[in-house]
Amino acid sequence: MTYRRRASPLHAARASVACLWCAALALAAIISWHPLVLAAVLLTALAAALAAGVGREVGRFTLLIGLPIAVLFTVINPLISREGLTVVARLGGVWPVPEFEVTAEAIAYGAVAGLRAMAIIACCALYFSAVDPDRVLRLFRRFGFRSALTATLATRLVGVLAADARRLADGQRCRPGAPASRLAIVRAVTAGALDRAGDVAAALEVRGYGGAAAPAGARVPWSRHDVAFALSAAAVAALAIGAQAGGLAGFDAYPRVELQGGAGAAAIAAALAIAGLLPFVDRRGIAR
Amino acid sequence: MTVLSLQGVSFRYPGTERPALRDVDLEIADGEFVVLCGQSAWGKSTLLRAACGLVPHFHGGRFEGRLVVGGLDTREHGPGDIAAVAGTLFQDPETQIVMGSVRAEIAFGLENRGWSAAAVARGVEEAALALGIAPLLDRSTTELSGGELQRVALAAALAGRPRLVLLDEPTSQLDPVAGDELVWLLRRLNEEWGTAIVLAEHRLERCLPAADRVVALVDGAVACDAPPAAFLEWAMANEPSLATPAARMFSLAGVSPLPPGVKAARAALRDRGIEVAAPAPAPAAPRRRRPKEAALSFERVWFERRGGRAVLRGIDLALRPGERVALMGRNGAGKSTLLRHANGLLQPTRGRVRAAGRVALLLQHPGDVIVADRVDGELDPETLRRAGLDHLADRHPRDLSGGERQRLALAIVTSGGDRPAAVCLDEPTRGMDRFHKAHLAETLRGYADDGIAVLVATHDPEFAVQVADRVVLMGEGELIADGDAHDVLAGGWYFATETARVCGALTPEEGAALILAEARR
Numbered sequence: 001m002t003y004r005r006r007a008s009p010l011h012a013a014r015a016s017v018a019c020l021w022c023a024a025l026a027l028a029a030i031i032s033w034h035p036l037v038l039a040a041v042l043l044t045a046l047a048a049a050l051a052a053g054v055g056r057e058v059g060r061f062t063l064l065i066g067l068p069i070a071v072l073f074t075v076i077n078p079l080i081s082r083e084g085l086t087v088v089a090r091l092g093g094v095w096p097v098p099e100f101e102v103t104a105e106a107i108a109y110g111a112v113a114g115l116r117a118m119a120i121i122a123c124c125a126l127y128f129s130a131v132d133p134d135r136v137l138r139l140f141r142r143f144g145f146r147s148a149l150t151a152t153l154a155t156r157l158v159g160v161l162a163a164d165a166r167r168l169a170d171g172q173r174c175r176p177g178a179p180a181s182r183l184a185i186v187r188a189v190t191a192g193a194l195d196r197a198g199d200v201a202a203a204l205e206v207r208g209y210g211g212a213a214a215p216a217g218a219r220v221p222w223s224r225h226d227v228a229f230a231l232s233a234a235a236v237a238a239l240a241i242g243a244q245a246g247g248l249a250g251f252d253a254y255p256r257v258e259l260q261g262g263a264g265a266a267a268i269a270a271a272l273a274i275a276g277l278l279p280f281v282d283r284r285g286i287a288r
Numbered sequence: 289m290t291v292l293s294l295q296g297v298s299f300r301y302p303g304t305e306r307p308a309l310r311d312v313d314l315e316i317a318d319g320e321f322v323v324l325c326g327q328s329a330w331g332k333s334t335l336l337r338a339a340c341g342l343v344p345h346f347h348g349g350r351f352e353g354r355l356v357v358g359g360l361d362t363r364e365h366g367p368g369d370i371a372a373v374a375g376t377l378f379q380d381p382e383t384q385i386v387m388g389s390v391r392a393e394i395a396f397g398l399e400n401r402g403w404s405a406a407a408v409a410r411g412v413e414e415a416a417l418a419l420g421i422a423p424l425l426d427r428s429t430t431e432l433s434g435g436e437l438q439r440v441a442l443a444a445a446l447a448g449r450p451r452l453v454l455l456d457e458p459t460s461q462l463d464p465v466a467g468d469e470l471v472w473l474l475r476r477l478n479e480e481w482g483t484a485i486v487l488a489e490h491r492l493e494r495c496l497p498a499a500d501r502v503v504a505l506v507d508g509a510v511a512c513d514a515p516p517a518a519f520l521e522w523a524m525a526n527e528p529s530l531a532t533p534a535a536r537m538f539s540l541a542g543v544s545p546l547p548p549g550v551k552a553a554r555a556a557l558r559d560r561g562i563e564v565a566a567p568a569p570a571p572a573a574p575r576r577r578r579p580k581e582a583a584l585s586f587e588r589v590w591f592e593r594r595g596g597r598a599v600l601r602g603i604d605l606a607l608r609p610g611e612r613v614a615l616m617g618r619n620g621a622g623k624s625t626l627l628r629h630a631n632g633l634l635q636p637t638r639g640r641v642r643a644a645g646r647v648a649l650l651l652q653h654p655g656d657v658i659v660a661d662r663v664d665g666e667l668d669p670e671t672l673r674r675a676g677l678d679h680l681a682d683r684h685p686r687d688l689s690g691g692e693r694q695r696l697a698l699a700i701v702t703s704g705g706d707r708p709a710a711v712c713l714d715e716p717t718r719g720m721d722r723f724h725k726a727h728l729a730e731t732l733r734g735y736a737d738d739g740i741a742v743l744v745a746t747h748d749p750e751f752a753v754q755v756a757d758r759v760v761l762m763g764e765g766e767l768i769a770d771g772d773a774h775d776v777l778a779g780g781w782y783f784a785t786e787t788a789r790v791c792g793a794l795t796p797e798e799g800a801a802l803i804l805a806e807a808r809r
Contacts, residue, residue: 003388005426134392138399163382170633171656174649176704184659191686192655199383206340207386207444208371208400219405 003133006053007287009280010126013225015135017233022127024233025276028240029119034249034259037240038115040269044276045122051280054129058122066121070114077110078102083254084109109253161193168192225286228279235275243268290356291373291452291484292316292339297353298508299334299343308334310508312353316486318451321478323495323516324488325530326505327721329689332488335505336454339486340376341367358451372401374452375445379460379719381437384444390416390432391425394444401448415447418477434619435466442470446477452484453477459494460719463618463747464782471495490721491748493532493786496520497549504530516548529723533750533786533796540800541807553790562806582606583644583741584630584710590638591625591765599625601765602639607710607741609644612732614752614773615745616783617762623745624652626762627712630743645709652715654697658685666700675699691724698731710741717751729754749777749785753794 005011010018025048029041042062049058079091084103093099168189172179180188243249243261249268250260259265292315299309309331316322324332337343344351345366355362358373375397378384387393394415398408416422419439424432432440438458445453455474459467471487475498478485489495496502502519504512504527512522523531524539524546531539534553535546543560547553557563585606592598599622607613615623628634631647650657660666664681672678675695680688685696694716702708711732717725725748732742732755746752752759752773759776761769761783769776778788785794793799 002428002430004428004431005389132389134388137387138392167651167653168656170628171651171653172659173633174631174651174701175657176646176648176701176706180659187661188659195686196383199378199380200386202337202342202346203378203384204386205342205346205367206371206376207397208368 003129003131004054004057005132006130008052008054008130009225009282009286010048010052010130010229011132012223012286013229013279014220014223015132016139017226017229018131019127019136019139021229021233021236021276021279022123022131024237024240025126026120026123028236028272029116029123031240031244032249033112033116033251034243034261034265034269035112035115035251036259036265036269037243037249037272038112038119040273042115042119042122044273045119045126047273047277048280049122049126049129051277052126052130054126057129058125061125062118062122065125066118069117069121070111073114073117074107074110077113078106081106081109085255105253105255105257108257112251112253161196164192164196165189223285224282225279228282232275232279236272239268239272239275289318290315291318291358292486293354293356294335294338295354297338297351297355299338299352300350301334302348302350304349307508309338312505312508312510314503314510314513316452316484318484319478319482320500321475321485321498322487322501322503323492323499324486324503324505325490325492326511327527327529327723328490328691328719331505331508333456334508336376336456336486336488338362339452339454340374341365341370368400371397371450372448373450374454375448375450377438377442377445377453377455377458379457381434381441381461384441385429385437388428388430389425390421390427390429390440393429393440394425394447397444398447403448411447411449414449415443418446418481419443419473434461435463435470438462438466438470439473442473446483449481450483452486455485455487457488457490457719459489459491461715464749465618467491467494467747468782471498474498490719492530493534493549493750496532497551499548517545517552520546520548529721529726534790534799536796537787537790537793537799537803540796541803543803547790550786550789557791557803560807562803581609581644582642583609583611584647584712584743585642586626586629586639587642588639589626589629589636589641591622591629591634592637599765600629600636603765603767605760605767605770607743609709609739609741610736611758612736612742612756613744613758613760614756615743615760615762616747616749616752616776617768618782621762622765623762624714625765627714627743627745630710630712643709646704646706648701648708648711650694650698650701650711650713650716652718654694655685657697657700658693660685663688663696666696667703671699671703690719691721691727694720694724694728695731702735707738708740710743711735712743712745714745715747716744717746717748725751726754749783749788753777753785 025041025045029038032038046059049055084105086104087101088104089102091100091102248261249265252258294312294314297309297312298307300307326332334343338355339357341362357370360370360373385393387396391412394412395408398411416425419442421439421443424436459470462470471494474485477483487495496516499516502514502516503510512519514522520531520535524535538546543556547556586603589600589603590598591600603626617623625634627649629636629641631649658666661684663677663683663685664672669678672681677696680692685693702711716728736742744755756773759773760767761776774794777784778792778794787793787796787799791799791802793802
């Protein structure tokens with residue numbers, strides 16, 4: 001999953017604002033347990049990804065990583081949780097597994113936890129696909145120049161080494177006879193990685209990294225998209241925090257499943273989705 | 289005014305006895321375009337690394353003498369300081385790109401120097417405009433081709449308007465079109481900005497016409513420092529492997545002075561009343577040839593990427609046993625993809641590939657097939673002896689020179705119980721000097737003499753002529769020409785040897801015979 005520049009309002013927004021917007025959406029998923037709100041966050045992230053031209057990448061990542069986690073939570077929680085009043089099955093009872101009860105509440109809790117994980121993963125995938133890491137780096141360089149740079153370069157080296165690994169795998173497939181031992185390949189990969197790291201380090205040196213000074217900040221006027229996404233992030237965060245504080249979107253799984261808020265929770269979920277997606281309506285000035 | 293000055297510079301890498309540089313005295317003035325040449329491991333890269341401060345600050349080792357770049361003594365200033373006066377570009381663009389977008393990449397060096405945001409933005413814009421990469425500024429660096437990446441790396445090196453730019457074989461991974469463009473871009477920047485250029489290159493025919501001076505290194509010492517024409521005279525007398533094909537042609541024909549480029553060669557011939565040949569007719573269109581007993585054949589091979597373009601479009605190509613074929617075309621034409629189909633690394637989405645036996649494939653990076661810690665850990669003594677590597681049996685493969693490593697890798701992929709029906713090589717001459725190219729060509733001819741078909745993807749027309757009796761030209765995944773090397777390479781401009789561009793003859797020997805015949809008429 002890598003950043004690709006696309007003509008979209010989210011890509012056109014400044015990194016700090018785009019970052020905040022993704023964080024606000026993730027925050028809503030982190031602090032809320034109401035399935036309607038979590039579903040709204042998940043759908044908002046996926047719809048935003050579509051509107052930003054990265055729907056395929058974000059959808060795929062969410063399905064590949066998020067869905068198995070959600071299924072795992074849904075399956076595992078009923079097996080380890082001893083809470084809940086509505087017994088739906090009695091399992092075990094055969095040595096060495098003692099008898100235990102599976103409750104509907106534990107299944108519901110696992111499913112909501114899975115939904116929450118999926119929503120957070122979708123927000124992260126959207127961030128990685130639509131927020132320019134170079135601009136984020138520039139943002140953080142003002143506070144911790146070398147740390148931020150080192151982190152970015154390590155990330156860069158991961159890509160270089162991944163390409164090297166693909167090449168090495170192809171090279172090994174070109175060898176006749178029995179494949180080389182795993183140990184020999186590990187040694188070759190390690191030596192290659194060290195060579196590569198040396199090359200990248202030399203490139204950094206000649207680009208002045210050794211004598212690096214903290215870059216000066218720039219004043220860039222706020223665009224319509226900066227303003228729209230900043231307002232959207234504020235609205236999403238306010239809705240999530242307000243709903244939580246006001247008890248409008250609470251969820252209790254034990255001892256019985258209880259959804260608080262009723263129609264209010266549905267309204268919060270709808271408002272959150274609308275607030276999150278509104279900035280995508282304005283598509284003026286999005287290409288670069 | 290001197291921008292680079294070396295006085296009695298000698299250098300040894302850590303753990304080695306042999307000096308990489310020996311008592312080098314050299315002065316380069318502002319605005320000069322200097323080409324640095326010499327065989328592999330004769331000190332070109334080390335000299336450039338010394339000039340940018342990597343030697344000794346990054347590599348360590350024993351350094352003697354004095355080296356001053358733009359007024360900065362490298363004994364006191366490291367690469368970080370020197371970066372302000374000298375931009376550096378290495379061979380492999382992939383390891384030089386450190387940021388995610390082109391704009392951030394060009395800005396990186398300027399930000400390291402603490403420039404204001406406005407100055408950085410201006411520097412980025414100017415460098416991008418100068419190198420013609422403004423449309424790429426917001427592209428991700430992972431999406432760029434090799435040629436584009438090299439331009440971006442050059443823009444990053446030039447962004448601070450350094451007084452000196454050091455380039456270590458920057459065209460070795462580029463096709464002839466991109467390589468020529470890069471050299472002429474350097475000449476333009478040299479003329480318009482007054483930037484001094486020091487360019488290390490093996491393919492001198494590409495850069496001599498742009499050069500003011502040529503410095504030849506032999507075993508780490510400066511053996512010649514002269515204008516291009518005088519350098520060629522020296523090379524013919526002392527190091528013929530460094531002479532360009534046109535110079536060798538003139539020398540064989542007894543014509544002097546030796547020409548530094550095609551234009552000078554044509555002018556010299558015209559002055560002597562020798563008619564320069566008209567361009568040869570267009571090469572034959574590829575025709576479907578299916579020999580009865582093909583060693584390797586591609587039959588209507590298509591390779592279509594899922595959700596992407598068709599990289600190969602119905603390729604029909606068959607090689608007879610013992611046939612030597614050069615596959616040429618610009619970067620992205622589909623050469624590497626076709627070779628990967630030969631031994632099954634890739635499967636065609638339509639069509640099929642047939643081989644009369646095993647197909648040995650050597651990819652672009654020979655180190656990728658080598659895994660052992662010692663050379664003799666890879667091959668048995670007899671195979672090593674046949675490959676001429678038995679004297680290196682106890683060495684670590686990473687300590688071998690580029691040419692030796694390639695020989696080892698080639699021996700590995702062709703070894704094993706069954707003799708291969710075909711040997712395929714992908715860009716085997718990248719960064720290789722003329723001497724090692726000739727050796728490789730001889731090895732490949734040896735395979736062909738044993739009845740093994742040889743298919744070589746290359747950007748190097750001189751090497752193609754040395755190694756192949758048939759040349760196939762690819763473009764956009766299709767075969768656009770297929771015929772005898774003379775037919776395909778004599779009439780082109782980019783895909784043609786230097787002597788072909790001068791007089792239509794493929795090799796210096798043929799050219800000299802042609803000139804002598806014309807002169808007698």
